[in-house]
Amino acid sequence: MSGIQTGTSSATAVSRRQFLKLSAATVGAAALTGAGVHPVRAASHVDRDAAAAMLIDISRCVGCGNCQRSCIEANGLHPTDAQLNGLSAQTFTFLERHDLPDGRTRWVKRQCMHCLDAACVSACPVSAMYQTEEGPVDYRPGRCLGCRYCMVSCPFGVPRFEWRNGLTPEIRKCMFCIERQRAGEEPACATNCPSGALKFGKRGDLLREAHSRIAADPDHYVDHVFGEHEAGGTAMLYISDTPFELLGFRTDVTTRPIPAYTWDIMSKLPAVVGSMAVVLTGASIITRRRGGRSGGHHDEPPWLTVDEPAQTDHPATDEKGA
Amino acid sequence: MLQDILMLAALFILRIVVPLLLVIGVGYTLARRLTGVKLDFSPTFVMGVGGVLALWALAVITVVMRLTGGLGQVTNLNDQFPLGLWIGFDVMAGAMLGGGAFVLAGMVYVFGLERYRPILRSTILTAFLGYSLLIVALIIDIGRPYNIWRPLMYQNIHSVLFEVAMCVMTYTMVLALEFSPALFERLRWRRAWKITHALTLPLVILGILLSTMHQSSLGSLWLIAPGKLNDLWYTPWLPVFFWISAIGVGLGMVAVESNLSSRGFKRGLEQGLLASLAKFNAYWLGFYAVAKFADLAWRGKLWMLAEPTLQAALWWIEVGLGAALPALLLLSPKVRQSKNALFAVGGLVVACGILNRLNVSVFGLWSYTGPIYIPSLMEIAVTAALFTFGAALFALLAKLLPVFPAEHAELTTG
Numbered sequence: 096m097s098g099i100q101t102g103t104s105s106a107t108a109v110s111r112r113q114f115l116k117l118s119a120a121t122v123g124a125a126a127l128t129g130a131g132v133h134p135v136r137a138a139s140h141v142d143r144d145a146a147a148a149m150l151i152d153i154s155r156c157v158g159c160g161n162c163q164r165s166c167i168e169a170n171g172l173h174p175t176d177a178q179l180n181g182l183s184a185q186t187f188t189f190l191e192r193h194d195l196p197d198g199r200t201r202w203v204k205r206q207c208m209h210c211l212d213a214a215c216v217s218a219c220p221v222s223a224m225y226q227t228e229e230g231p232v233d234y235r236p237g238r239c240l241g242c243r244y245c246m247v248s249c250p251f252g253v254p255r256f257e258w259r260n261g262l263t264p265e266i267r268k269c270m271f272c273i274e275r276q277r278a279g280e281e282p283a284c285a286t287n288c289p290s291g292a293l294k295f296g297k298r299g300d301l302l303r304e305a306h307s308r309i310a311a312d313p314d315h316y317v318d319h320v321f322g323e324h325e326a327g328g329t330a331m332l333y334i335s336d337t338p339f340e341l342l343g344f345r346t347d348v349t350t351r352p353i354p355a356y357t358w359d360i361m362s363k364l365p366a367v368v369g370s371m372a373v374v375l376t377g378a379s380i381i382t383r384r385r386g387g388r389s390g391g392h393h394d395e396p397p398w399l400t401v402d403e404p405a406q407t408d409h410p411a412t413d414e415k416g417a
Numbered sequence: 418m419l420q421d422i423l424m425l426a427a428l429f430i431l432r433i434v435v436p437l438l439l440v441i442g443v444g445y446t447l448a449r450r451l452t453g454v455k456l457d458f459s460p461t462f463v464m465g466v467g468g469v470l471a472l473w474a475l476a477v478i479t480v481v482m483r484l485t486g487g488l489g490q491v492t493n494l495n496d497q498f499p500l501g502l503w504i505g506f507d508v509m510a511g512a513m514l515g516g517g518a519f520v521l522a523g524m525v526y527v528f529g530l531e532r533y534r535p536i537l538r539s540t541i542l543t544a545f546l547g548y549s550l551l552i553v554a555l556i557i558d559i560g561r562p563y564n565i566w567r568p569l570m571y572q573n574i575h576s577v578l579f580e581v582a583m584c585v586m587t588y589t590m591v592l593a594l595e596f597s598p599a600l601f602e603r604l605r606w607r608r609a610w611k612i613t614h615a616l617t618l619p620l621v622i623l624g625i626l627l628s629t630m631h632q633s634s635l636g637s638l639w640l641i642a643p644g645k646l647n648d649l650w651y652t653p654w655l656p657v658f659f660w661i662s663a664i665g666v667g668l669g670m671v672a673v674e675s676n677l678s679s680r681g682f683k684r685g686l687e688q689g690l691l692a693s694l695a696k697f698n699a700y701w702l703g704f705y706a707v708a709k710f711a712d713l714a715w716r717g718k719l720w721m722l723a724e725p726t727l728q729a730a731l732w733w734i735e736v737g738l739g740a741a742l743p744a745l746l747l748l749s750p751k752v753r754q755s756k757n758a759l760f761a762v763g764g765l766v767v768a769c770g771i772l773n774r775l776n777v778s779v780f781g782l783w784s785y786t787g788p789i790y791i792p793s794l795m796e797i798a799v800t801a802a803l804f805t806f807g808a809a810l811f812a813l814l815a816k817l818l819p820v821f822p823a824e825h826a827e828l829t830t831g
Contacts, residue, residue: 183496218641220579221564221571238567241560243499244578248641255496256560258489264560349643357577360637360656364580368626375527375622382529396602396610 141211144299146230146330147276149285151204152308154315154336156190156292158202162284163190166206169272169283181205184255187269188284193342201335203342204284204293207232207253207269208322209330210353211298215245215254217354224266230298230330231271239266250326250348271330298330305334327352452816469805476802479795480557488560491795498782498790505778506800507554509635510771512585513659515544516667518592519621519628526621533694535687535822536675538599542820543674545592546807552589554803577637584631591624599818632663639777647728647781649721654712655777661705665740666770668698672763674811676756681812684821692753695762702766703744709736728784731776739769 166188167174177183181191188206195201213232215224223239226232241264246254257264272282280286285295294301302323309316321333325348333339340346449455456462483491494501518541524530525537556562568582594613601610636659639646652658672691679686713719722729743762752758779790792800814820 214641217573217575218578220573220576220582221567222573222576223571238564238571239561240564240567241562242558242578243560244576244638244641246496246499247639247645250644252497256499257487258494258496259487260560261483261485261487262561262563264487345644347644353641353643354575356640356643357637358575359653360640361575361577361580361634364630364634368630371629372622372626375523375625379527379618379622382527386529386531394611394614396605396607396614398602398605399607 141226141228141230143211143328144297146211146298147209147271148230148296148298148301148330148332149271149282150294150296150301150305151331151333152292152294152335153201153203153333153342155290156202156204157290158190158192158200159289160190161287161289162204162293163188165283165287166269169275182253182255182268184257184265184267186255187267191343193337195337195341199337201337201342203333203344205253206284206331207271208251208326209269209271210250210326210328211330212327212352212354214248214250214326214353217357218244218248220244227273229273229276231273231276233270233273234266234268236263236265241266248353250353251345298332301332305332309334321346324350326350327355448813454816469809472798472805473802475795475798479799482795483557488558491793493790493793493796495789497786500778501790502775502779502792502796502800503554503558505775506771507558507803508551509774509778511547511551511554512632512635513663513666513770513774514670514767515547515592516628516632516663517671518544518595518667519625520664520667521671522595522621523625526618527625533690536671536690538596538820539674539678539815540671541592541596542599542811542814543670545589545596546810546814548585548589548592550803550807551585554799557799577634577641581631581634581638584627584634588624588627588631591620591627594620595624599820603818628663629660633657633660635659636777642782645782645785646777647784648716648718649713649728649732650777650781652712652716654708658705658709658712661701661708662740662770662773665698665702665705666766668694668701669743669763669766669770672759673767676760676763678811678815678821682815682821686756688754688756688759691759695747695753695759698766699744699747702740702747706736706740706744709740726784728776728781731772731780735769735773735776739766739772 163178163186166172167178167185170187172178172185172187175183175185178186178189182189182205188204191203191205193201193203209231211230213224213226216222216226216232219225220242221238221240223235223237224232224245225235241256243254243256243266245266246252246256253268255267257267272280272284275282281295285293294304296304302320305320305323309318309320315336317335317338319334319339321335321339321344322329322331325345327350333344335342445456479491488494492501492503521533521537521540525533556565559565568579568586573579595617597613598610598617601613633656636656639651640653640655643651671694675686675691678684710719713722722732743766746752746758746762752762783789
């Protein structure tokens with residue numbers, strides 16, 4: 096017994112040193128990736144005050160539908176029946192009618208909320224959905240897989256898919272008229288709103304304006320800016336004279352940036368997997384040292400290790416085949 | 418009009434029936450030459466094969482329609498419910514059912530439990546086929562299949578799906594390499610065998626790491642939907658539960674698959690090995706059930722289990738019938754020694770494991786969206802076709818290659 100141990104001591108010393116080196120490297124790599132990635136977070140680098148934003152004052156909307164029509168025109172959308180029912184692959188903005196119990200009617204403009212920490216941006220495996228420098232969430236169909244995970248992730252249920260397109264379906268949603276913005280224009284809907292319900296600008300300014308409008312007329316307005324904190328903050332900011340829950344808003348939505356929910360878990364993986372690698376490598380080295388069985392005849396193919404030589408196929412001819 | 422119909426019928430026979438018969442005939446002759454199996458053509462056999470072939474034909478038609486008319490033409494998916502059966506069953510449950518491979522490979526190669534080697538190869542083959550068909554399902558399901566490789570080019574490390582994609586892609590290759598010694602053994606390629614054999618241990622360790630990452634991340638996928646997924650399943654521990662259940666259900670699948678092959682190939686069954694795996698699994702599933710309750714208690718959601726909702730009922734079935742009951746049953750040596758009982762309990766674990774994945778991906782979302790999605794017949798046909806295709810491939814490969822140890826011995830004696 097002792098003879099065997101002394102006989103293998105040099106080999107074990109080497110393997111132990113290798114093991115230590117390997118484990119140190121793995122832990123180091125895990126720590127590095129963990130440390131390097133963590134501060135970045137899922138959060139975007141968008142300047143929250145300067146981001147392009149829109150203030151939507153529901154109490155000022157008269158329901159004319161100019162926003163929807165101008166959106167169709169600006170984006171070259173095809174008229175379909177689906178445009179009467181809500182957002183669709185051909186409807187990037189939709190004016191939703193709410194008949195309230197007290198007989199009043201309110202109109203809510205629906206479109207992509209352009210979250211500052213967008214769930215879809217973190218969900219997309221290829222960054223086909225991506226956050227532009229200016230803030231709006233844009234889409235690059237060229238690299239899209241059509242996996243539709245962005246649709247699952249969106250807290251507001253915005254992205255639409257071209258279900259009737261066989262090979263080149265796209266994810267469809269409002270891009271905040273990013274091309275018009277870059278050309279120095281306002282989004283089509285904001286330009287064409289006649290009642291002053293839509294106001295385009297920088298998010299910081301609009302947020303201040305929203306609060307000052309509420310403060311100036313607290314009896315009229317609900318004391319809440321929808322989008323200030325929802326889903327970690329959105330570029331679309333709503334103020335209203337009617338409680339948001341009566342207008343079909345998802346008021347229970349989390350105020351935490353949605354990407355953080357998965358990043359919490361993802362960021363732990365390097366450490367978990369790194370330590371697992373160390374444990375498994377260690378275990379296999381111990382097994383190999385203790386057993387020694389796998390080092391024996393198992394290293395030769397089984398058809399060469401049977402006791403009686405094979406009759407039909409001679410090993411020598413097989414070696415040529417390899 | 419009549420002429421058109423006659424023309425169509427003639428075309429159908431010439432273009433579809435005749436080539437199909439030719440392919441089947443040539444395939445059968447080849448298979449008989451290669452494997453020496455003769456078919457008996459009894460009525461049950463003909464009915465069974467006919468049914469499966471009809472299913473495959475329906476699946477092919479579905480895929481053609483999906484590629485021409487879009488996903489909306491063949492599925493019941495819609496903008497409010499964008500992912501359905503193909504993701505919930507084929508991808509999520511498919512990966513889970515392959516979970517036995519990384520556990521068994523780890524036991525044999527990392528921890529040196531050599532006695533499990535006889536059932537290792539068939540388990541790895543099951544997993545490899547499962548993962549390959551998972552990728553096929555994914556190619557059918559995603560809107561732009563030709564972009565499936567794009568994650569290699571544009572890496573978004575914040576995306577759970579990116580991580581899952583990379584791990585599944587790599588792990589499928591690892592499984593192929595882990596299985597390849599069987600092929601080289603059949604071909605008697607000595608050098609290739611030696612290379613892959615020498616690589617096995619690092620591959621096994623890599624496989625365990627990749628499996629841990631993607632099995633758990635298949636759960637993390639749904640953490641992006643807080644407030645959408647029912648609170649019975651939405652928990653930060655969901656990825657851990659996915660990993661635990663992948664091991665438990667994967668081992669259940671090992672019992673089912675061994676039993677089925679023993680019946681199908683009329684070979685012996687490694688009852689002792691399955692029994693000792695089952696004993697381990699009893700504790701494992703018991704721990705899983707307790708942890709599922711503890712998680713609900715920790716989040717203060719235990720009251721949801723008393724509610725008369727569909728989701729609560731499904732939770733009870735999934736955890737009660739799929740984890741707690743099997744754990745109790747497998748603790749009894751009587752059950753573990755009985756071939757049929759072990760098969761039945763394994764089947765229960767597998768069925769409830771699949772239910773768990775569907776609960777997370779379909780039924781658990783119903784409480785937010787309403788029951789607006791029920792898979793269409795064509796979606797079910799594709800899933801069933803992939804499942805039976807996998808089984809057929811397994812049977813074929815098990816005939817052609819040394820998958821089971823008994824055939825191993827036959828081969829080596831020539």
